[in-house]
Amino acid sequence: MNRLTARWADTATGGTVFSAAGVWPLLAFLADGASGAARAELADAVGLPADQAAAAARELLAAMGAMPGLRSALGLWTRRELALREEWRAGLPADTHGVLTDDLPAGQRALDTWAAERTGGLIERMPVALDADVVMVLASALTLRTEWPRPFDELMLSPDAGPWQGRRLAGLHRTGVRLDRAGVASGPHGYVTELKVPGDNGIDVHLLLGEQRMTPGQVLGTGLATLARRIPVVPSGQLPYGDVGPGLRIGQQPCATPRPPELSVTTVAYDMGARHDLLDQPGLFGLTTAMDTGDGHFPGISTAPLAVGKAEQSAVAQFGALGFRAGAVTAVAPAPGGARPDLRCTTTVVTARFDRPFGFLAVHRESRLVLTAGWVTEPTPYR
CATH class of the missing domain: 3.30.497.10 (Antithrombin, subunit I, domain 2)
Structure with a gap:
């Protein structure tokens, strides 16, 4: 299938x-x-x-x-x-x-x-x-x-570049410590950033952002190849600092007290x-x-x-x-027919941003069966 x-x-x-x-x-x-x-x-x-x-x-x-x-x-x-x-x-x-x-x-x-x-x-x-x-x-x-065990926070998102530049969109944001939720796959047509959003009942939604020149079929095809384990996904925690994939950046951030690495995700709602x-x-x-x-x-x-x-x-x-x-x-x-804190240390922050057209696969986690797939070009407007 x-x-x-x-x-x-x-x-x-x-x-x-x-x-x-x-x-x-x-x-x-x-x-x-x-x-x-x-x-x-x-x-x-x-x-x-x-x-x-x-x-x-x-x-x-x-x-x-x-x-x-x-x-x-x-x-x-x-x-x-x-x-x-x-x-x-x-x-x-x-x-x-x-x-x-x-x-x-x-x-x-x-x-x-x-x-x-x-x-x-x-x-x-x-x-x-x-x-x-x-x-x-x-x-x-x-x-x-x-349902997401950890809901997203809702916000107004206005991309500063790309096809959605200047639009007021219904944005979603959340942070976590599971760096393996995001990663990069090197497909036959270019790099694709994958973000897994796990549901509470064994169904996950994989968000897929490719290089801007890639077609929807090439991006979704790379995502399907990772499900079949024909193409590996390198988790963000194993990637170097810098811009490591489409919409994915790994950097350091000052902090007042030691804290674990963080995955910060921004995407859009769609209907x-x-x-x-x-x-x-x-x-x-x-x-x-x-x-x-x-x-x-x-x-x-x-x-x-x-x-x-x-x-x-x-x-x-x-x-x-x-x-x-x-x-x-x-x-x-x-x-028929707030005030500036005293910053004494740094932590790693992985930032994943889906603010231009991207693909998605709704997947049964255990069998890796794709139940629904799509390409998002018209996110929900912010109201």
Whole structure:
């Protein structure tokens, strides 16, 4: 799944948020029921042989359901006249199958209600719209929430350089003694500063600031490579004095009494959303052949010829002083065809500053599974 996240991140060109964890199970179940070129393309996107994909998707959904702070759900709705193959339907989680009625507005309201309920209101509508050609909807919903054991202090931040120069932004600041929370990775396209913000339930948010010339995909790709342990991160406590990475500086500060080294973090709050039409990049998701309505591609799902007519995702992410939360709903719709003190000593201060566009990865700490990823270009204004 992280491989799909990396491939998706590589296509990012501006502010966005997305969840490969919301797409991957749907592609896996589609691969299980596909044939021919569509089956091969979906298997490549999933990264597993098609005959193993459904079992892996069930295992994944069960694992995510057991992760604290994470809720996931799968839904399937079909027209009454569409006959599903029982062996495929039985491979889905229990109690996922509903009926699409001929009353399209009522059916749309039911799908929107499902999306809102499964995401706690973060996503209010199903990303696909029903029409007369939609005979089936396969959807996933995912939400994650975590709180910071040590909240940030809120302040007004006005960067003096970069794309956010002069803007009044909702800034966040805190200090700590864990220098290993910040570090620098040397990726194939340049240096990336990584800051881990640990949540209280095993979900961490990794903030990633690259060199100014780097693209969102290059920065996020470096972060994903560090998760896979293909690229090491040098902790800030092992770095020399000076400007050691993007937005990261290590210096000395006078102090009245001896005290341990300190990590000082300044970043911005953000509340962002994005909508993705997966069929705009069908090769990324293994849907190139599957979207050809001139033929049927899913004989393992139904005896009726089916092709993918719609595939979309809505995603949101919110990062604030108290914690982080994110949600995503993905749907695939097959269709027919003070005074100066006496300073006697010094201490080391590591300063990490995220005051220009940066990336983030919301990660399950134990498995290193990326649940949500994004690129922040529009932080929350200061009010």
